[in-house]
Amino acid sequence: MPTAWLELPEDTPFGLNNLPYGVYTTPQDPETACVGVRVGDHILDTAACAQALGDPNADILDHPTLNPFLAAGRPTWQAVRRSVTTWLTDTALRPAVEPHLVPVEDATMHLPFEVADYVDFYSSEHHATNVGKMFRPDAEALTPNWKHMPIGYHGRAGTVVVSGTPVIRPAGQRMDGDDPSPVFGPSRRLDIEAEVGFVVGTPTRTGERVPLPALADHVFGVCLLNDWSARDIQAWEYRPLGPFLGKSFATSVSPWIVPLDALATARVSPPPRDPALLPYLDDSKEEPWGLDIRLTVGLNGYTVSEPPFSGMYYTAAQQLAHMTVNGASLRTGDLFASGTVSGPEREQRGCFLELTWAGREPVALPDGNQRTFLEDGDEVAISAWAPGPDGGRIGFGEVTGRVLPATL
Numbered sequence: 001m002p003t004a005w006l007e008l009p010e011d012t013p014f015g016l017n018n019l020p021y022g023v024y025t026t027p028q029d030p031e032t033a034c035v036g037v038r039v040g041d042h043i044l045d046t047a048a049c050a051q052a053l054g055d056p057n058a059d060i061l062d063h064p065t066l067n068p069f070l071a072a073g074r075p076t077w078q079a080v081r082r083s084v085t086t087w088l089t090d091t092a093l094r095p096a097v098e099p100h101l102v103p104v105e106d107a108t109m110h111l112p113f114e115v116a117d118y119v120d121f122y123s124s125e126h127h128a129t130n131v132g133k134m135f136r137p138d139a140e141a142l143t144p145n146w147k148h149m150p151i152g153y154h155g156r157a158g159t160v161v162v163s164g165t166p167v168i169r170p171a172g173q174r175m176d177g178d179d180p181s182p183v184f185g186p187s188r189r190l191d192i193e194a195e196v197g198f199v200v201g202t203p204t205r206t207g208e209r210v211p212l213p214a215l216a217d218h219v220f221g222v223c224l225l226n227d228w229s230a231r232d233i234q235a236w237e238y239r240p241l242g243p244f245l246g247k248s249f250a251t252s253v254s255p256w257i258v259p260l261d262a263l264a265t266a267r268v269s270p271p272p273r274d275p276a277l278l279p280y281l282d283d284s285k286e287e288p289w290g291l292d293i294r295l296t297v298g299l300n301g302y303t304v305s306e307p308p309f310s311g312m313y314y315t316a317a318q319q320l321a322h323m324t325v326n327g328a329s330l331r332t333g334d335l336f337a338s339g340t341v342s343g344p345e346r347e348q349r350g351c352f353l354e355l356t357w358a359g360r361e362p363v364a365l366p367d368g369n370q371r372t373f374l375e376d377g378d379e380v381a382i383s384a385w386a387p388g389p390d391g392g393r394i395g396f397g398e399v400t401g402r403v404l405p406a407t408l
Contacts, residue, residue, distance in 0.1 A: 006098075008039070289317040
């Protein structure tokens with residue numbers, strides 16, 4: 001990798017090997033959203049730079065969302081990545097490129113793409129096992145289908161919000177203790193789910209299946225995701241059809257989408273699967289699509305968990321194959337998420353339901369406070385990194401959200 005002429009912070013997770021995409025505005029022009037690529041502590045205005053240098057992809061970058069660029073497909077994604085790398089390393093181009101760099105601290109980040117559909121999976125064996133033990137103590141922790149296919153549900157695209165957007169405590173029906181009938185009111189068990197999201201670029205036609213090797217032809221990149229959850233509302237409503245109001249009120253995503261091409265050195269083999277999977281999910285002879293992503297969950301500035309994504313039982317390639325095996329089409333801007341990322345140790349659990357074992361074992365914070373579930377005013381921040389080339393790191397930034405009181 002050539003050296004950037006732009007001075008980059010030492011050990012930055014946003015070096016030339018990363019180059020994640022986002023959408024931003026500046027105080028000088030708050031009405032014009034621009035597609036930008038982050039490098040170090042700056043954002044490059046890709047459309048303005050492409051126009052200045054006569055790049056053929058200038059038009060698809062000159063939009064207030066990433067969707068036109070996402071729809072252009074993998075050859076275009078790779079061509080623009082090569083161009084951006086050249087712009088930032090060729091010293092002869094510096095006079096044309098440098099005026100289009102904006103300090104990150106001067107930018108306001110926005111939802112980077114228009115979300116078409118949202119699917120949330122349930123792909124951590126550790127998470128699913130813990131939940132099963134809590135709620136089905138006298139039965140098998142995993143349901144009979146869990147090790148045969150990625151379990152998921154269709155969420156609500158309209159409530160996907162960018163990092164930093166406040167989350168209003170949801171209200172709904174809940175069953176309190178031994179009460180004979182439900183009551184209505186604010187959730188008392190507001191929770192988070194630390195997840196990894198995958199952003200679809202190239203669409204498909206109805207009836208077309210996406211096989212395991214085709215993940216990179218359809219998925220542009222990866223973001224962080226917090227699928228906020230009202231556990232008491234969810235517990236009352238989910239039988240027999242699954243999550244609804246307990247999940248649909250807010251899903252937060254990070255503002256930076258890391259291209260799959262930036263994660264080549266983070267690819268790892270997933271855990272062994274037993275029993276063997278059906279052929280359309282069997283990746284034993286494929287290049288592995290497990291990803292070594294290290295997450296950190298923070299509450300009010302304190303680290304409470306460090307979930308490892310590398311241990312997820314199902315990969316994004318398997319999730320995408322399963323999503324489309326029935327002929328369901330993909331649309332540009334589709335978002336699918338991993339489900340809660342949890343590891344085998346308590347300090348690796350990706351939600352407070354697990355961290356506190358359904359509220360029975362509070363989490364002690366360094367300031368002397370403790371939590372079972374989230375209180376009004378709490379702020380959650382999820383960050384992550386993955387191994388990059390030559391011992392470097394690929395950063396994902398963070399996804400944050402502060403809890404506001406319910407509005408009744």
